[in-house]
C-alpha cells in the first residue's frame with residue numbers, strides 16, 4: 001500500500017477531532033480504492049464484530065473489448081483481491097454500465113466476478129432506463145435489499161426512480177435512456193427511491209434496536225448536495241426521518257464520482273470515487289468540514305478516481321482508506337497526489 005497525504009484531508013481529520021465529529025474518519029492514502037474501518041467504540045452503541053467491506057462504484061463499462069474503463073475496473077478488482085485481510089463483501093454502488101446494454105452489464109458481472117469476496121449491488125441511472133432494469137436485475141438480483149452482518153444492519157436501495165415521462169411522449173427505450181445520460185438533463189426530473197421503497201424501509205427497520213449501527217447504500221446522496229445534477233435523492237428527508245431513531249447511520253453513495261462528506265443529524269454521508277472518470281465538484285461551497293479534493297495532475301484523466309474499502313469495528317465507526325493504483329497501470333498513476 002503506497003501512502004500519500006492529502007493536505008485537505010489532514011485538515012479535515014484535525015478538525016474532526018477538535019469538533020468531536022468522530023463517527024467518520026477518512027484518510028486518503030491512494031486514488032484507486034478505498035477502505036473504511038469502523039474503529040472506535042462509543043457510549044450508547046452496540047458492540048459489533050470488527051470487519052471490513054469494500055466499495056467499487058461507477059465503472060460505466062462500454063460495449064466491446066479492451067476499453068480503458070474495463071482495465072480500470074479490473075484494476076480496482078485486483079486491488080481488493082490482493083488485500084491481505086479480505087473484505088467480507090464488496091458493495092457496487094451503481095452505473096456498472098454506461099448505456100445499460102446487456103453486454104455491458106454482463107461484462108461488469110464477469111469482471112466483478114473475479115473478486116475473491118462476494119458482491120452486493122444497487123443500480124445507477126445508466127444501468128436502468130434502457131430496459132427498466134431487466135438486464136441489471138438478471139445479473140445482480142434485487143435492487144432493494146437489507147441484511148445483517150456481524151452486528152451491523154446493511155441496506156441497499158434503488159434511488160434513481162422517476163415518474164413515467166416517456167410513455168406519453170412515445171419515447172423509444174434508447175431515447176428514454178438517453179435523457180439520463182447528461183449530468184444536467186432536466187427532463188427526467190429529480191429521482192428518488194419512491195413510496196414503495198419508503199414503506200419497505202419503515203418495515204425493514206421497525207424491529208431493529210436503535211443502538212445497532214446502520215450502513216445505507218444509494219446511488220445518489222441522501223441530502224441535497226446539488227439537485228441540478230441529481231446529486232440528491234428526492235425523498236432523502238423521509239429516509240432520514242425513518243432512520244432517525246438510530247444512533248449511527250453511515251450512508252455511502254456513488255454517482256458524484258468524487259469524494260464528498262456531509263453529516264445531517266445522525267446520518268453521515270460519504271461519496272465514493274468512480275473507477276471510470278471524476279466528475280467536477282458542483283459550483284457550491286461544500287458543507288463544513290469538507291474540502292474539494294485536489295487534482296494533482298489535470299492532464300491525468302484518471303486522477304481523482306478510485307473506489308473505497310470500509311472496515312468496521314466494535315461500535316459502528318467507519319474508517320475509509322483509498323488505495324493506490326495496481327501495478328498494471330502506468331507508474332505516473334500510482335503515486336497519488338503531491339502536496
Ligand SMILES: [Fe+2]
Pocket residue numbers: 058060094095124255256257274
Ligand atoms: Fe456514474
Ligand SMILES: [Fe+2]
Pocket residue numbers: 094095124125126219255
Ligand atoms: Fe449515476
